[in-house]
Every structure is written in structure tokens, then in C-alpha cells.
Amino acid sequence: MKAVVIFEHGGPEVLCYTELPEPSIGPQEVLVRVRACALNHLDLWVRRGLPGRSVSFPHILGSDISGEVTAVGENVKNARIGDKVLLAPGISCGQCEQCLAGRDNFCKDYVLFGSTVHGGYAEFVKSPSANVIPIPGNLSFEQAAAVPLVFLTAWHMLFDRAHLRPAEDVLVIAAGSGVGSAAVQIAKVTGARVIATAGSEPKLAKAKELGADHTLSHVGEFAREVKRLTNGRGVDVVFEHVGAATWDQSVYSLAHGGRLVTCGATTGFEGKINVGYLFARQLSILGSFMGHKSELFSVLALFQRGLLKPVIDSVLSLERAADAHRRLENREQFGKVVLRIP
Numbered sequence: 001m002k003a004v005v006i007f008e009h010g011g012p013e014v015l016c017y018t019e020l021p022e023p024s025i026g027p028q029e030v031l032v033r034v035r036a037c038a039l040n041h042l043d044l045w046v047r048r049g050l051p052g053r054s055v056s057f058p059h060i061l062g063s064d065i066s067g068e069v070t071a072v073g074e075n076v077k078n079a080r081i082g083d084k085v086l087l088a089p090g091i092s093c094g095q096c097e098q099c100l101a102g103r104d105n106f107c108k109d110y111v112l113f114g115s116t117v118h119g120g121y122a123e124f125v126k127s128p129s130a131n132v133i134p135i136p137g138n139l140s141f142e143q144a145a146a147v148p149l150v151f152l153t154a155w156h157m158l159f160d161r162a163h164l165r166p167a168e169d170v171l172v173i174a175a176g177s178g179v180g181s182a183a184v185q186i187a188k189v190t191g192a193r194v195i196a197t198a199g200s201e202p203k204l205a206k207a208k209e210l211g212a213d214h215t216l217s218h219v220g221e222f223a224r225e226v227k228r229l230t231n232g233r234g235v236d237v238v239f240e241h242v243g244a245a246t247w248d249q250s251v252y253s254l255a256h257g258g259r260l261v262t263c264g265a266t267t268g269f270e271g272k273i274n275v276g277y278l279f280a281r282q283l284s285i286l287g288s289f290m291g292h293k294s295e296l297f298s299v300l301a302l303f304q305r306g307l308l309k310p311v312i313d314s315v316l317s318l319e320r321a322a323d324a325h326r327r328l329e330n331r332e333q334f335g336k337v338v339l340r341i342p
């Protein structure tokens with residue numbers, strides 16, 4: 001099969017368009033002919049190499065996968081050849097206490113497609129049958145691939161971690177990213193007032209089109225502007241994933257009792273907190289990673305009803321994976337960069 005693989009860690013130039021053998025499936029697995037695979041920041045981290053995380057080469061990146069089922073293992077009951085599917089990005093054991101409690105993202109065996117197991121930058125991928133989900137509504141393959149990881153992540157952050165309640169004020173940092181554009185939409189479904197930030201005027205305009213009530217640049221001291229927009233109060237929830245560059249201003253944007261939830265640190269992992277400020281204002285700082293598989297079904301139900309929509313920045317053919325990586329690395333995108341595998 002055709003695939004984009006890495007044989008070593010490094011810059012976008014290590015992505016090689018080449019041939020690999022098709023994967024063979026076990027009795028509880030499904031073979032999917034990949035039609036689209038969306039990029040995530042995780043792809044950049046894995047390509048560069050993460051300290052303490054090893055992958056075996058050659059490795060195939062890509063966590064957000066859609067396609068058609070072309071073969072099923074003998075014990076598979078939930079998928080048939082020809083089904084149009086997307087893949088839940090997280091793979092877990094399905095048998096431990098956390099998995100059985102529905103907290104599969106806490107499973108000690110939890111991995112993502114494209115992290116330590118092969119992902120979707122290829123014509124074929126094998127998947128546990130438990131990860132195979134029918135594409136909802138009339139979504140195209142490209143649209144379906146743009147949904148799972150970022151909408152699941154944003155949903156889990158806002159509801160399971162930050163306990164967003166109807167009609168609260170939410171500040172979404174970097175609304176132009178995949179996860180940011182998902183957060184704006186999910187928050188709006190709850191009737192939230194959404195303040196969205198971005199780094200450029202065109203992105204701010206697009207955030208408004210997605211439903212943001214107010215937009216502002218996250219370059220510089222935006223907390224003052226957030227306070228002004230909320231009559232000096234600050235927001236109930238800050239949706240963070242940028243890290244070092246925005247951390248201080250994100251903290252200062254919180255109302256008393258506010259919750260800051262974060263799933264990433266694309267500009268750096270260091271963030272300070274004044275402990276006095278934290279306890280006197282009764283703030284909560286919450287970490288979040290992926291989400292429960294059951295939450296993905298809630299997300300997809302809202303896509304089925306047309307209340308959420310995929311945000312696609314661009315679609316490139318598989319062999320242009322390096323260009324796609326550069327687009328993400330340079331923060332040129334608004335929404336998801338998707339690879340198409342014809």
C-alpha cells in the first residue's frame with residue numbers, strides 16, 4: 001500500500017511517501033481503506049519525537065481517520081464490508097476498571113492511532129472493532145476525519161472537566177485551531193457567551209462566523225479586554241491549549257470561582273501561577289486529555305442533528321503530507337488540515 005512514513009524523528013522532510021505491506025487483521029479487528037486523515041498537533045509532536053516516548057520505525061502518523069471497511073475479523077459483529085466509518089482515535093484495553101467505568105482515556109494501555117500504533121497516513125489501517133463508528137449524517141470522508149479528536153477533546157474539557165453550565169461566559173484561546181474551532185461551537189450549543197481569541201484579523205472574522213460573540217487578539221495583554229467585555233467580572237471558563245505564550249493572560253481572564261481547563265501547550269510547557277491569586281479567587285486549574293469514547297457518541301449525535309459542523313481549512317493529497325505539516329507548524333490554518341487518500 002501507499003503510505004507516508006517516518007524512518008526517523010525530525011522536521012517535515014522526514015515524511016516519506018513510499019510503499020509498505022498492507023496490515024493483516026486479527027479476529028477482533030477491522031481493515032479500513034482510508035479515505036481521509038486529518039492532522040493534529042500530536043502528529044507534529046510524534047514526528048519530532050517526544051522525550052520518553054518511543055515509536056518503532058517505520059512509523060505511520062495520523063489519529064483522525066475515516067474510510068470504508070474492506071475486511072473484518074471472524075469475531076467482529078459491529079461492522080461489515082463496505083461500511084463508511086470513522087475511527088475513535090483512542091485505543092484502550094476494554095477490560096480494566098477504568099475502561100469498564102467508561103473512562104477509557106484513563107486506561108493504562110490507552111494509545112492513539114498514529115502515536116505508538118500505525119495511523120491513517122496510508123491507504124489501509126487496521127483497527128480494533130470497538131473503534132469503528134458509522135459516519136453520521138451526510139458528512140463526507142474529509143469532514144468525518146475532521147471531527148473525532150478535536151471535538152472529543154473539546155467536549156471532555158468543557159463538560160467532564162470544567163462542568164460548563166448553560167449561559168456561562170467562556171474564553172476560547174486560539175479559536176482558529178482545530179480544538180478551538182470545536183470549542184466555540186460546543187460552547188454555543190449550551191447558550192454560552194463566547195469570547196474567542198486568534199492571532200490575525202482573518203481568523204477573528206472566521207471565529208465570529210462560527211458563532212463567537214466577541215473576538216480579540218491573543219497577542220499581548222488580552223485579559224484586560226476580557227474583563228472589559230464582562231463588566232470587570234472575567235469569564236467562568238477559559239479554554240486553553242496554547243500554554244506558555246497565553247498562560248498568564250488566561251489565568252487573569254478568570255472570574256472568581258472560574259475554571260481554566262487545558263489540553264495542550266503548543267508554545268511551551270512552562271506556566272506560573274500565583275498561589276495567593278489561585279486560592280483567594282477560588283480558581284480551578286484543570287488538565288484534560290482526550291475524552292471518553294461515550295462522549296464521542298454525544299458529539300456525533302449533534303453532527304447528525306446539524307448542530308455542529310466540521311471546520312476544514314484545507315484538503316491536500318497524501319503525498320503532500322509535509323506541506324500539510326508546515327501549514328500547521330506555521331499556524332496558517334483555520335480549522336483542520338486534512339489529507340485525502342484517493
Ligand SMILES: [Zn+2]
Binds near residue numbers: 093097
Ligand atoms: Zn483499559
